[in-house]
Amino acid sequence: xGNEDLLNKIKKIVTRQSFGVFIALIAIWIFFGVATDxxxxxxxxxxxxxxxxxxxxxxxxxxxxxxxxxxxxSVGSMFALSGILxxxxxxxxxxxxxxxxxITFAFAILVGLVNGLITLKIGIPSFxxxxxxxxxxxxxxLVTSGGYPISGFRELSFxxxxxxRFLGLPAMSIWFLLIAFAGYIIMNKTKLGYKMYAxxxxxxxxxxxxxxxxxIKLIGFVLTSVAATIxxxxxxxxLGMVSPTQGQGFELEVIAASVVGGTALFGGSSxxxxxxxxxxxMGSIKNGLSIMGxxxxxxxxxxxxxxxxxxxxxxxxxx
Amino acid sequence: xxxxxxxxxxISKVFGGVVAxxxxxxxxxxxxxxxxxxxxxxxxSTLIKICxxxxxxxxxxxxxxxxxxxxxxxxxxKKLGISVVHQDIxxxxxxxVAENIFLGPKIPGKNIFADRxxxxxxxxxxxxxxxxxxxxxxLVKRCTTGExxxxxxxxxxxxxxxxxxxxxxTTALSPNEVTILYKVLNKLKKEGVSxxxxxxxxxxxxxxxxxxxxxxxxxxVGDLTKKEANEDIICQMMVGRDVRISQEYKENFSTEEEIxxxxxxxxxxxxxxxxxxxxxxxxxxxxxxxxxxxxxxMARSLIGDFESTAAKIKIADKxxxxxxxKDAFANGIGYLPEDRDELGLLDNMDIVENMCITDIDQLxxxxxxxxxxxxxxAEEYQDKLDIKLSSIYQNIxxxxxxxxxxxxxxxxxxxxxxxxxxDEPTKGIDxxxxxxxxxxxxxxxxxxxxxxxxxxxxxxLMSIADRMLVMSEGKLTADLSREEFDEELIMKKAxxxxxx
Numbered sequence: 001x002g003n004e005d006l007l008n009k010i011k012k013i014v015t016r017q018s019f020g021v022f023i024a025l026i027a028i029w030i031f032f033g034v035a036t037d038x039x040x041x042x043x044x045x046x047x048x049x050x051x052x053x054x055x056x057x058x059x060x061x062x063x064x065x066x067x068x069x070x071x072x073x074s075v076g077s078m079f080a081l082s083g084i085l086x087x088x089x090x091x092x093x094x095x096x097x098x099x100x101x102x103i104t105f106a107f108a109i110l111v112g113l114v115n116g117l118i119t120l121k122i123g124i125p126s127f128x129x130x131x132x133x134x135x136x137x138x139x140x141x142l143v144t145s146g147g148y149p150i151s152g153f154r155e156l157s158f159x160x161x162x163x164x165r166f167l168g169l170p171a172m173s174i175w176f177l178l179i180a181f182a183g184y185i186i187m188n189k190t191k192l193g194y195k196m197y198a199x200x201x202x203x204x205x206x207x208x209x210x211x212x213x214x215x216i217k218l219i220g221f222v223l224t225s226v227a228a229t230i231x232x233x234x235x236x237x238x239l240g241m242v243s244p245t246q247g248q249g250f251e252l253e254v255i256a257a258s259v260v261g262g263t264a265l266f267g268g269s270s271x272x273x274x275x276x277x278x279x280x281x282m283g284s285i286k287n288g289l290s291i292m293g294x295x296x297x298x299x300x301x302x303x304x305x306x307x308x309x310x311x312x313x314x315x316x317x318x319x
Numbered sequence: 320x321x322x323x324x325x326x327x328x329x330i331s332k333v334f335g336g337v338v339a340x341x342x343x344x345x346x347x348x349x350x351x352x353x354x355x356x357x358x359x360x361x362x363x364s365t366l367i368k369i370c371x372x373x374x375x376x377x378x379x380x381x382x383x384x385x386x387x388x389x390x391x392x393x394x395x396x397k398k399l400g401i402s403v404v405h406q407d408i409x410x411x412x413x414x415x416v417a418e419n420i421f422l423g424p425k426i427p428g429k430n431i432f433a434d435r436x437x438x439x440x441x442x443x444x445x446x447x448x449x450x451x452x453x454x455x456x457x458l459v460k461r462c463t464t465g466e467x468x469x470x471x472x473x474x475x476x477x478x479x480x481x482x483x484x485x486x487x488x489t490t491a492l493s494p495n496e497v498t499i500l501y502k503v504l505n506k507l508k509k510e511g512v513s514x515x516x517x518x519x520x521x522x523x524x525x526x527x528x529x530x531x532x533x534x535x536x537x538x539x540v541g542d543l544t545k546k547e548a549n550e551d552i553i554c555q556m557m558v559g560r561d562v563r564i565s566q567e568y569k570e571n572f573s574t575e576e577e578i579x580x581x582x583x584x585x586x587x588x589x590x591x592x593x594x595x596x597x598x599x600x601x602x603x604x605x606x607x608x609x610x611x612x613x614x615x616x617m618a619r620s621l622i623g624d625f626e627s628t629a630a631k632i633k634i635a636d637k638x639x640x641x642x643x644x645k646d647a648f649a650n651g652i653g654y655l656p657e658d659r660d661e662l663g664l665l666d667n668m669d670i671v672e673n674m675c676i677t678d679i680d681q682l683x684x685x686x687x688x689x690x691x692x693x694x695x696x697a698e699e700y701q702d703k704l705d706i707k708l709s710s711i712y713q714n715i716x717x718x719x720x721x722x723x724x725x726x727x728x729x730x731x732x733x734x735x736x737x738x739x740x741x742d743e744p745t746k747g748i749d750x751x752x753x754x755x756x757x758x759x760x761x762x763x764x765x766x767x768x769x770x771x772x773x774x775x776x777x778x779x780l781m782s783i784a785d786r787m788l789v790m791s792e793g794k795l796t797a798d799l800s801r802e803e804f805d806e807e808l809i810m811k812k813a814x815x816x817x818x819x
Contacts, residue, residue: 191428191431191432192431193433194414194418194422194426195426197411197418200413201412202409202410202412204409205409205419206411207393208371208403208405209422210393210424211423268411
């Protein structure tokens with residue numbers, strides 16, 4: 001009997017959505033560990049975490065949105081525009097930095113609401129709506145900045161929250177860990193997460209149960225937009241500058257990280273642990289390939305390959 | 320004056336230009352089971368949706384416990400204590416049983432957190448009150464249809480529903496599950512819950528209901544007490560014509576010539592074991608089995624949709640190999656699937672396209688569709704099968720279930736197959752069309768077609784089949800000729816393996 005219990009336990013772990021992605025991550029790490037000398041050093045592993053953080057922060061919110069059956073392709077552009085907006089407000093206009101932060105977040109919430117309301121009230125697929133706002137927001141970032149990066153943030157005191165190091169970890173990674181943990185709690189322990197799963201699992205059933213699915217999805221849209229903005233601040237904290245062209249292609253990397261982590265593209269099924277590991281996979285590949293000295297062009301191709309392989313591995317472990 | 324919980328006062332509902340409900344007035348008695356019957360399109364579903372707050376009446380007033388009310392959303396209906404168990408059983412497959420039951424605007428738990436432990440305990444308590452056993456932590460996607468139905472009833476109870484409306488709750492249930500459902504409903508009634516029960520199965524409506532209300536073409540025809548009701552009267556009220564199964568005259572056109580033989584069909588995955596039978600030319604062969612007996616799985620294995628082993632299939636003495644549905648069609652076997660929505664209809668395409676899809680290679684010239692030819696064929700079959708439509712270019716989704724089924728049938732008839740396998744051909748369609756389809760099946764055998772009809776409606780099979788096979792747990796347990804048909808015997812054979 002004892003054996004059976006153990007087998008059941010093992011089966012439960014192995015068929016968890018996050019187990020396959022965990023194996024994939026280990027495989028990638030072993031590969032880079034063998035291929036390079038530096039990969040497994042303590043400092044480099046912290047680097048891996050840091051390189052996963054920006055994508056990771058957005059992935060947490062994206063996973064929640066995809067779970068409720070919607071998409072947001074505008075996060076990469078929002079990642080640039082919110083930083084630019086903050087830069088213009090503080091550097092050009094000379095506004096108080098805290099007021100500028102509040103305005104930037106208010107703007108992010110507005111963008112989320114616009115994405116959500118166009119999608120849900122008018123009935124345009126979110127894929128199309130956010131494809132539109134992706135281009136719109138990118139254009140806005142380029143226009144407001146005149147196409148030039150904005151720097152000089154190191155003089156502002158807010159940089160202490162989003163830059164530097166705490167407990168030996170880069171600030172952006174701390175933010176990533178906190179947000180991922182919050183995401184895990186929301187999806188697994190709160191009423192909101194419960195409603196998101198229900199909305200994505202069967203929208204009609206959720207509606208007939210008296211759930212306001214429009215509101216649930218709207219919250220998801222706001223969260224992706226806000227997450228992109230937080231990511232943008234942590235990026236400013238690390239780099240000390242913001243560029244209107246930053247974050248191009250992030251939307252796909254984020255969705256890839258989420259899907260690699262076991263999120264079903266048609267909603268209703270996801271794992272926050274998986275999404276966290278998925279983001280780590282993205283960071284590991286970028287880091288490992290840089291150490292190996294491969295070109296940035298090759299990195300793109302390699303990430304694509306890994307996404308496909310990782311999803312295949314993941315599917316194998318699910319019953 | 321009866322004690323009404325919910326009363327409809329001159330309710331009308333118009334969609335676009337179509338009148339779905341026309342000045343309907345009647346009441347639902349407190350603490351009773353009210354049967355609601357009517358043909359498809361009679362307005363039953365619209366009426367339910369008005370109770371549920373999904374639709375609002377165009378005219379008229381709802382009276383709840385003596386007070387006029389407006390029910391403008393599902394949430395408002397729930398607040399009053401009205402719960403609807405919809406026909407298509409809307410549940411979230413990705414959630415557990417307990418999570419489905421407590422899904423709603425007010426989820427148990429402190430502050431922002433959801434208390435799953437409480438939900439599971441409460442679910443166990445609800446189930447024990449209903450005398451059913453389902454693991455509250457089980458994912459709903461692993462539940463049977465019957466279990467899902469019970470989950471929705473438990474959900475209604477958890478909200479302290481005063482009125483539960485059930486739209487065709489037994490269509491997809493096995494007899495065993497139906498018995499459990501009956502028990503649960505009678506128990507709820509004793510506790511003072513009012514129930515509205517919609518069904519096409521008149522026999523069960525009579526058995527269960529204290530009172531039967533009849534709708535026809537959006538109008539309220541009248542009601543019958545349990546004592547007054549019998550199948551003849553109900554049918555007459557519903558359709559104004561005689562559609563009783565027993566009156567259908569059955570001619571036998573079967574010959575001695577074996578057109579289709581199967582030897583030793585196996586399918587481990589679906590538990591099919593050693594299935595062998597022969598179909599004669601011009602015969603209607605009925606296959607009866609309970610849900611889960613493997614009827615559909617067998618049919619789909621026969622046409623090569625499911626992989627099977629060791630089957631030797633002969634068509635008119637010629638051994639053929641069937642590895643895919645394409646092979647089956649090439650050998651003159653047609654299959655009308657049970658699940659119209661998922662396997663049959665081409666969504667949002669017109670009737671012509673739906674009819675012509677199987678024969679599309681014959682209807683193209685160098686890759687171009689021959690629209691005129693297609694239209695001619697569609698018109699021919701619309702006429703033959705008396706399909707009610709406004710235009711043959713109408714979207715298939717706009718047709719009623721019965722007419723959709725006719726279109727799907729036409730799609731196979733166009734190919735003129737030697738063998739036609741019909742899987743639950745009359746499921747979920749109104750009595751009138753059911754009777755038409757039965758007549759058509761017999762008509763087809765007259766023209767030398769050989770037909771296998773799979774059904775869980777025994778009386779229907781008994782009326783049209785020349786011979787009947789009974790299935791249980793993936794095996795054939797009986798091969799009965801028409802003279803041997805006997806309800807008790809057939810049911811016994813259908814549960815043979817289950818009782819061991």
